Amino acid sequence: MDLFEYQGKQYFARYDIAVSAGGVALNVDEAVKQADLAQYPVVIKAQVQVGGRGKAGGIKLANNADEVRLHAKNILGMDIKGHIVKRIWIEHASDIAEEYYASFTLDRSAKRHLLMLSAQGGVEIEQVAVTDPTAIVKLYVNPIEGLSFDNARRAVVDARISEKAIDGVAAMLVKLYECFTKGDCDLAEINPLILKPNGEVHALDAKVTLDDNAAFRHPEWDEYRATEELDEREKLAREKNLQYIGLDGTVGIIANGAGLAMSTLDVVNQVGGQAANFLDIGGGANAELMTSALEVINSDTKVKSIFINIFGGITRGDEVAKGIVEAMKRVKLRAPIVIRLDGTNAKEGREIIANAGIAESQLSSRATMLEAARVAVEIAGKN
C-alpha cells in the first residue's frame, strides 16, 4: 500500500524522524486553519501518489491567509497526471541550506536491505542514477545485523555530504532504517532530506510503501487503508476478498492463480484484444466465489466478453463448471462467457457446461487457452 506524503510523514514521526509541523485539509477553510497552526509562511502541497507535483503547480508557498485561500482553491480538484487532488497538506515552510536523498528498500537479488544515499537530493533519483551514478552511495545491510550508527556515518561520509550535516544525517538514517524494518515498509524514501541553515536535519518529503502482508501486526494501518484510492470495481473486489486490478480493455478476465491470470492477460493481448482486469480467484472455485467474481466483472461497463481461464489441479473442473452455471443463475450478466477448462476433471466440467441449458452464445467452452482467448476477443470486438 502506498501512503500519501502526509501519512508518510506521520509514519516517520512515529519513529522520531524530524518532519515539519503541519496538517491535512480537505477544503479551503480547513487549509486556513492548518496554516494558522503551522505558522506562516506555509507550503501547500497536493496529496497525490504520483511524481511531478511541483511542475504541475501542486506545491505553492503562502505568506498569509488570502494566499492560502487562493492556492488551496486552485490545487484542490486539480488533475495531476490523472490523479485528482482531494487532500492538501499544509506545513510550515522550511529554510533550506542543502538537499539530500535517502531511501531503504529490499534488494531482491542480494537478499539484503539496500540504503541509497546521495548529496544530490530534491531531484528524481533515477535521473541522478543516469547522469551521475557515482553520486549515489549504496550500502547493503544484513537484515539480521541491522544498521549501526558507525556504518551509517561511513555511508554519509562516502556520499560527500557536508561536514556539519554528517552526524545528523547518520542519526536520521538509523531512524529511517528502524521505520523501514519495524514499520514493515517495502520502501521508505526521503527526498529531499534537508539541512537547514541552523544545522538541523529534516525530512521535507516522505514516500512510503507498506508491505500488505504485514498488516496483521499493524493495526495503525487501518486509517491509511481508508484513504486508499481505488476505483469502484477495485472497492467491490476488496469487499469480496478477491485479487483484482482494474485495467482499460473490454475482455473481463477470471483465472485461478496469479501466474495464470497474468498469462491470460498476455494471451488476450497476443490475439489482438485488451483485458479489462486482472482477477485471481485463487484455489477454490465454488459457486459462491464465482458469483462474487462475476459480480465484480459485471460492474465494469466496458466489459464486452468474459474469459474464464481455469486450470484444475486441486480445483476440479466439474466443480468449477457447476460453480459457473450456478453463478449465472444468480447474476444477470452483461456479456457472454467463454471458458477454458483444463486439468483435473476438465472433460466432466465441459460436459456440465454443454448440458446446462444455457445458450451457447452466452456460455461456451474451448479446450485451450489460445482458442478461448480468440473467441472471447472476437465477441468483444463484435459487441
Place this chain on the structure above:
Amino acid sequence: MAIFVNENTKVLVQGLTGGQGRFHGLRNRDYGTQVVAGVTPGKAGQDVEGIPMYDTVESAVAATGATASFIAVPPKAAPTAILEAARAGIGFIVCITEGVPAQDEARVFATLQRDFPKTRLLGPNCPGIISPGKCNIGITAGEIAALPSKTGPNVGIVSRSGTLTYQALYELKQLKIGVSTCVGIGGDPVPGTSFVDCLAEFQSDPETHAIIMIGEIGGSAEEEAAEFIMTHVTKPMSAYIAGVTAPAGKKMGHAGAIVSGGKGTAQGKMDALRSAGVKIGLNPTEACELMAQIVLGL
C-alpha cells in the same frame, strides 16, 4: 535420480492438524511420499490417519529420521516454524504459506545462510516440489505429472508461479514427455531457493535432459538465471515469462510480481534468456511445444 527429493525422502508436516496441512499432507502420502510425522505443539502422542504427531520438530526427527519438512502454518507462525526445522537438522524445507511479511522472509533467509548453510528452504508461498513417482511435497496434484522414462529424455521444470507450474506439468503429460522433478520456487520477494539453485541441480542431474523455466515480471531472478545459463547450463531449455501486458506499478497477485522504475519487465527477461540460448514461448503452451521439439532432437 531427481533433484532435492526422491523416494528416500522422509517428510514431516509442520501443521498437519491444520486444514491445509491435513489436506495436502494426506494427499502427499496417498501419492506415495513417505510422510512419517506431523508436528503441532500439544498434539504429541496423537495421530492423523495413522501419521504420528509430535510437539516439536526435534522430537519428530529423533523418532522418525525425517529429512524434509512440509510447512503449512499461518504467516505469523511460518518464520519460527522454518527456523525450528533448520535447528532440528532438517535439510530440505518446503513452506507453502502465503502472506509472510517480506521483512520476516529477509531475516529468515539471512539466518539460514549464517547458521544453517546446509539447509535448503523452498518458498515461502510456493506450490512445492514433485519428483514424479517418487516424492510429492506441497499442493501439486500428483496425477497431472508425467512419470520420468527410464531411458529419457526427461524434463526438469522450475517455476515462480503455481498454476503455471501445473499447466506445464499437464501439457508435458499430454505431449508424453517425462518429468524428472518439478520445482515451484514461489512468487515472493525473498524466495529461499532461486532459479539459479534449481538450474545448477538440474544441470548435474543425469536424469534431467532438458529444462523448462517459467518466470514472471518483477525482480531480476530471470536475468540472473540467464547469466548463469550462459556459463553453466549446457542442457537445452525453453521458457515462458508471464506478465508481458502487466501495467507498471501494480502488483499482479504475487508479492514479487511488479514492474517498477522500468525494471523487471517481461520483455527484458525474455531478451536476457533468449540471448542465453533459451527458446522462448509467448504463452505456456508454446513453451511446452518448443520443449517437445527440443526433446525430439535429443
